[in-house]
Amino acid sequence: MASAATVWDGRRPEQSWLSRKLDDRRVLAILFMLPVAALLLTFLSYPLGLGIWLGFTDTRIGRDGIWIGLENYTYLFEDSVFWLSVFNTIVYTVLATILKFALGLWLALLLNHHLPFKSLIRAIVLLPWIVPTVLSAIAFWWIYDPQFSIISYVLKGMGIIDTNIDFLGEPWNARLSLIAANVWRGIPFVAISLLAGLQTISPSLYEAAMIDGATAWERFVHVTVPMLMPILAVVLTFSVLFTFTDFQLVYAITRGGPNNATHLMATLAFQRAIPGGYLGEGAAIAVAMIPFLVASTIFSYVALARRKWQQGGSDD
Amino acid sequence: MTEAAAEKAPVITTERTGVINWDSLPRRMMVVYVPLILFLLTLLFPFYWMVITAFKPNAELYNFNDYSPFWVSSPTLEHINRLLFQTDYPQWLWTTMVVAVCSTVLSLFVSVLAAYAVQRLRFKGSQWVGLAIYLAYLVPPSILFIPLATMIFKMGLYDSPLALILTYPTFLVPFCTWLLIGYFKSIPYELEECALIDGATRLQIMWKVTLPLAVPGLISAGIFAFTLSWNEFIYALAFIQSSEKKTVPVAVLTQLVEGDVYHWGSLMAGALLGSIPVALIYSFFVDYYVSSLTGAVKE
Numbered sequence: 001m002a003s004a005a006t007v008w009d010g011r012r013p014e015q016s017w018l019s020r021k022l023d024d025r026r027v028l029a030i031l032f033m034l035p036v037a038a039l040l041l042t043f044l045s046y047p048l049g050l051g052i053w054l055g056f057t058d059t060r061i062g063r064d065g066i067w068i069g070l071e072n073y074t075y076l077f078e079d080s081v082f083w084l085s086v087f088n089t090i091v092y093t094v095l096a097t098i099l100k101f102a103l104g105l106w107l108a109l110l111l112n113h114h115l116p117f118k119s120l121i122r123a124i125v126l127l128p129w130i131v132p133t134v135l136s137a138i139a140f141w142w143i144y145d146p147q148f149s150i151i152s153y154v155l156k157g158m159g160i161i162d163t164n165i166d167f168l169g170e171p172w173n174a175r176l177s178l179i180a181a182n183v184w185r186g187i188p189f190v191a192i193s194l195l196a197g198l199q200t201i202s203p204s205l206y207e208a209a210m211i212d213g214a215t216a217w218e219r220f221v222h223v224t225v226p227m228l229m230p231i232l233a234v235v236l237t238f239s240v241l242f243t244f245t246d247f248q249l250v251y252a253i254t255r256g257g258p259n260n261a262t263h264l265m266a267t268l269a270f271q272r273a274i275p276g277g278y279l280g281e282g283a284a285i286a287v288a289m290i291p292f293l294v295a296s297t298i299f300s301y302v303a304l305a306r307r308k309w310q311q312g313g314s315d316d
Numbered sequence: 317m318t319e320a321a322a323e324k325a326p327v328i329t330t331e332r333t334g335v336i337n338w339d340s341l342p343r344r345m346m347v348v349y350v351p352l353i354l355f356l357l358t359l360l361f362p363f364y365w366m367v368i369t370a371f372k373p374n375a376e377l378y379n380f381n382d383y384s385p386f387w388v389s390s391p392t393l394e395h396i397n398r399l400l401f402q403t404d405y406p407q408w409l410w411t412t413m414v415v416a417v418c419s420t421v422l423s424l425f426v427s428v429l430a431a432y433a434v435q436r437l438r439f440k441g442s443q444w445v446g447l448a449i450y451l452a453y454l455v456p457p458s459i460l461f462i463p464l465a466t467m468i469f470k471m472g473l474y475d476s477p478l479a480l481i482l483t484y485p486t487f488l489v490p491f492c493t494w495l496l497i498g499y500f501k502s503i504p505y506e507l508e509e510c511a512l513i514d515g516a517t518r519l520q521i522m523w524k525v526t527l528p529l530a531v532p533g534l535i536s537a538g539i540f541a542f543t544l545s546w547n548e549f550i551y552a553l554a555f556i557q558s559s560e561k562k563t564v565p566v567a568v569l570t571q572l573v574e575g576d577v578y579h580w581g582s583l584m585a586g587a588l589l590g591s592i593p594v595a596l597i598y599s600f601f602v603d604y605y606v607s608s609l610t611g612a613v614k615e
Contacts, residue, residue: 032433050463132547134565135587245456266458
């Protein structure tokens with residue numbers, strides 16, 4: 001009756017050394033962080049450093065390079081194709097981002113109405129974002145075909161143009177065609193994210209603005225836009241980053257042509273490094289993207305996110 | 317002019333009375349439905365064009381005068397047939413599937429542990445580790461592929477799918493971890509405390525309490541990882557050389573174009589078939605997908 005086993009002494013049953021260690025919060029935390037640390041240090045941090053180092057060497061495919069200091073960079077500084085790619089990248093990023101956000105915000109505002117077939121519409125909107133970029137880029141390639149372009153066919157049918165548009169043969173046509181394809185692919189992400197932001201805005205704010213006599217435009221500028229700012233900052237940061245480093249779309253549709261007119265920094269880096277074999281020079285081009293990336297990330301995040309704490313929002 | 321004026325009048329009165337969403341129907345038509353339908357048509361058109369090209373016989377494909385380009389008069393399976401039986405397409409699909417599944421499983425395993433450690437075990441400096449993982453997502457593959465290519469070469473993994481399985485987690489893990497940290501945060505901590513008081517070990521708590529509750533989060537992280545690996549292009553282009561080991565996006569672009577001859581029918585069929593697996597997965601889980609996408613952005 002009065003056996004010791006029935007008296008609970010406040011301790012757990014005796015455990016082996018291993019299971020006690022595994023129950024230690026700190027030991028477990030270290031164990032759980034090991035895989036992610038190993039993976040990201042080996043395949044992310046190390047290559048990032050290696051890439052910067054490669055930029056200072058004359059490494060080629062199949063041959064280790066030696067340190068040549070800034071030679072790659074001085075060479076690129078004189079290289080008109082490199083500066084053309086910088087120009088293209090900036091034009092591509094700025095125009096595509098502006099269009100993506102203008103159209104994406106518009107689409108988000110439209111989707112925020114009470115609509116029939118809501119889930120179907122949402123599925124259609126997300127489709128361009130889901131389908132592999134290269135595969136939809138191939139569809140655009142075909143749409144931009146010099147001879148059988150459906151756009152030229154329709155415009156000719158409407159009597160707007162007489163001859164087919166040479167979408168990918170003229171430098172500016174090619175740039176704008178690529179931007180159009182990028183915008184098409186980017187709208188869904190912007191629209192769906194901003195829609196989520198719109199749905200968190202309390203209707204009472206709009207009612208209050210209406211009672212104060214605000215017009216639809218004033219409500220948009222003074223209620224919708226400030227309330228969307230935090231989410232806009234995050235989405236803009238991502239969008240700028242991924243547009244700036246875009247590779248697939250340009251590689252699939254023009255491969256940098258005609259005559260290097262559409263090379264982005266990423267495609268030029270690939271072109272010089274892998275088919276060209278000059279790994280050091282390619283790495284230098286890739287490294288040259290980093291300052292632009294850091295600057296645009298900081299700008300888009302700080303410029304927009306700052307407003308959040310100015311308005312007294314919390315930080316999470 | 318008079319019509320426009322007539323439409324405007326009731327709108328102003330309703331706005332002044334402060335009632336929302338009571339715009340007149342014609343105005344609503346013009347302001348909401350027409351632009352929305354234009355948006356949807358534009359977003360859908362490239363897919364429509366892809367489908368219709370994949371089923372058009374060559375005679376119709378290159379003859380806009382006798383056949384309307386917007387429709388197929390006599391659909392054909394010729395292009396799909398050529399794709400499946402005269403190219404390595406089935407092999408490419410299989411490689412892509414294996415790579416996507418393996419890298420997804422690997423990334424989920426790593427991310428769950430990391431997210432649990434950061435969010436629940438809360439060691440010293442855990443929020444800095446969380447921030448570092450988030451920043452890792454901002455490092456784009458276009459900067460990493462050159463040094464990674466030299467590493468892959470030295471490790472003897474060049475031209476092997478294993479190279480892709482090991483490198484894809486570099487962009488999958490940061491994203492999945494970020495998403496799962498947000499998901500774990502939404503699970504009440506009290507549940508774990510109860511289990512701790514009842515004498516469960518921390519491993520048991522994670523395995524039997526937290527993870528079952530996090531299944532929706534795990535599913536959406538899995539879908540994200542799978543679609544991102546399926547769509548990946550630059551690593552697959554740089555690290556794989558032999559035709560039969562290529563993934564679908566790379567192979568369609570590099571293997572189906574023979575010199576200057578573009579077999580548009582087969583190209584479109586290849587693009588279409590390559591899009592179907594992700595479209596299917598995503599259509600089953602669209603709700604998880606949207607909620608986690610919007611949730612992740614709000615974090």
